[in-house]
Amino acid sequence: MLPWTLIHVISHLLVAMVRWDLILVFCASGCHIFLGVFSVCLGVILSIQAEVWLAHSVSPIWSGGIFFITGLVGILCAKRKTSYVIMCFIAIAAVSMVTTFVSFQLLRVGLQNHATDGSTFQKEVKDPLIIIAMGTAGVECLICILSILLSCRVAKIAKEEMCQQREGMFHIKVLGQKDIVVVTKPLLDSAKDTAI
Numbered sequence: 446m447l448p449w450t451l452i453h454v455i456s457h458l459l460v461a462m463v464r465w466d467l468i469l470v471f472c473a474s475g476c477h478i479f480l481g482v483f484s485v486c487l488g489v490i491l492s493i494q495a496e497v498w499l500a501h502s503v504s505p506i507w508s509g510g511i512f513f514i515t516g517l518v519g520i521l522c523a524k525r526k527t528s529y530v531i532m533c534f535i536a537i538a539a540v541s542m543v544t545t546f547v548s549f550q551l552l553r554v555g556l557q558n559h560a561t562d563g564s565t566f567q568k569e570v571k572d573p574l575i576i577i578a579m580g581t582a583g584v585e586c587l588i589c590i591l592s593i594l595l596s597c598r599v600a601k602i603a604k605e606e607m608c609q610q611r612e613g614m615f616h617i618k619v620l621g622q623k624d625i626v627v628v629t630k631p632l633l634d635s636a637k638d639t640a641i
Contacts, residue, residue, distance in 0.1 A: 466598050467523045473592045474519030477512050477541070480585050484509030487578045494574070501555030505578045508548040512585055515541040519592060526603040534596045542589035545582045552579045 488505030495502040515537045522534040555575045557565045 466595065466602060470519055470523040470592075470595050470599055473588055473595055474516045474523065476588050477516030477519060477585070477592070479516075480581055480588070481509045481511070481513030481516060484512060484578065484581050484585070487574055487581065491572075491574050491578065499555070500551045501553075501575065504548045504551040505581070508544045508582065508585075511537075511541050511544045515589070515592070519596075522596060522599060526599060526606070528600070528603065531596055531600045531603060535593055538589045538592040538596065542586055542593075545586040545589065549579055549582045549586075552582065 484505040486509075488503055488507075488509060491502040491505060492498060515534075518530070518534045518537050522530045552575050556568055556571055
């Protein structure tokens with residue numbers, strides 16, 4: 446009786462680990478969505494305040510949109526756990542990470558003045574909204590890395606679940622030296638013997 450209870454406890458722990466990983470994917474996706482909305486709001490405020498629209502004033506808007514889409518795909522990944530959705534989440538998280546690098550570089554341009562001779566120098570008064578947008582992009586980059594790692598874990602979980610569903614579909618009985626029987630188990634749990 447002891448081995449069965451040990452197997453029962455281990456199976457419950459594995460289920461709890463699966464749920465924990467999925468909860469982390471939901472949390473990371475929620476962070477993507479929150480940072481996306483926050484970044485879009487910062488971009489709108491920066492573009493309203495700007496005398497001239499430059500790349501650094503609108504970069505939080507388009508990067509925030511990509512962050513938001515990443516979060517939506519992450520939620521879909523945690524709910525469905527299909528290989529296609531998991532691969533989409535990994536890809537969009539990687540694209541989102543590249544977007545954070547581009548946005549960060551464009552926001553750095555907003556902290557510098559450019560002279561007509563091509564030289565640049567730091568602004569005396571730095572816009573705090575640009576610094577906040579840079580921090581948002583940095584945090585989003587870290588969450589993208591976490592999301593890629595978590596989605597790999599979800600892919601492993603999905604593969605294990607698929608193998609468990611296939612497990613037990615049939616087994617082979619050896620009746621003699623030359624008699625092999627394949628026993629299939631349909632959904633109604635009635636065994637059907639097929640001699641080969």
